């Protein structure tokens with residue numbers, strides 16, 4: 001499990017409203033000191049608090065990993081979100097403060113790959129921007145395929161041009177057949193050993209991952225980052241034993257393990273509550289897991305000794321956790 005990171009209070013140095021309901025938010029240390037370094041693909045956990053909202057959400061860093069004076073994140077105002085990004089959009093003001101944890105990186109870049117193909121759908125482009133900056137600095141062979149609904153809702157154009165990345169970015173717009181992404185054509189030209197990175201809406205990710213696999217790219221070379229997921233946490237009721245705490249709880253059909261344990265006084269830290277951030281990963285001592293998350297790798301799932309307790313369930317009647 002990842003080492004817990006210290007919380008930081010950062011000042012909102014600038015909010016830049018980009019096309020497509022995206023706010024680019026620049027954050028600095030309150031005292032102007034250098035910020036903890038990060039690697040391309042990293043994100044911040046951002047604490048969102050306002051009136052009856054109190055939750056944590058993950059935002060990829062899109063600034064240059066070589067830059068320690070500030071961080072930048074992109075926030076999409078999504079009316080269909082569960083309230084996090086919409087609230088953040090409303091409360092973020094230049095001069096305000098935000099509490100964050102991190103940076104953490106669950107989406108690392110293989111800097112040694114002979115070629116990197118970055119596919120960003122909508123706001124999913126943010127980690128790709130940091131990756132593109134890094135690959136550009138290293139002089140590596142890469143391309144960033146940035147897909148949006150239309151040119152009018154395409155954010156970050158100025159930032160990408162200012163970073164000297166214009167030649168490495170290929171813009172694709174759904175409403176323009178001339179620019180629409182011909183994924184098979186791109187993959188057909190890929191070099192041996194290519195690494196593919198994808199982040200965006202679920203359908204977009206499934207498409208890129210599926211086609212990359214169909215073109216024979218090894219799954220270990222297909223890297224994915226989920227911002228959020230529609231996760232079904234429901235299923236048959238089962239029992240969970242928190243071994244070290246000596247507590248046994250029942251997890252109902254619409255319940256989650258984390259909530260059932262919290263009611264019994266066994267707290268497990270949760271952030272995203274939809275199986276994408278990895279905060280709640282817990283060691284499993286016994287029982288078969290029904291994985292519902294998008295965080296653990298296929299190998300980790302197969303090992304069967306850890307799970308995301310915010311959303312995953314038991315296949316059988318009982319799980320024993322190292323809690």
Ligand code: FES
Nearest residue numbers: 271275278280310
């Ligand atoms: S809280 Fe994010 S994966 Fe469980």
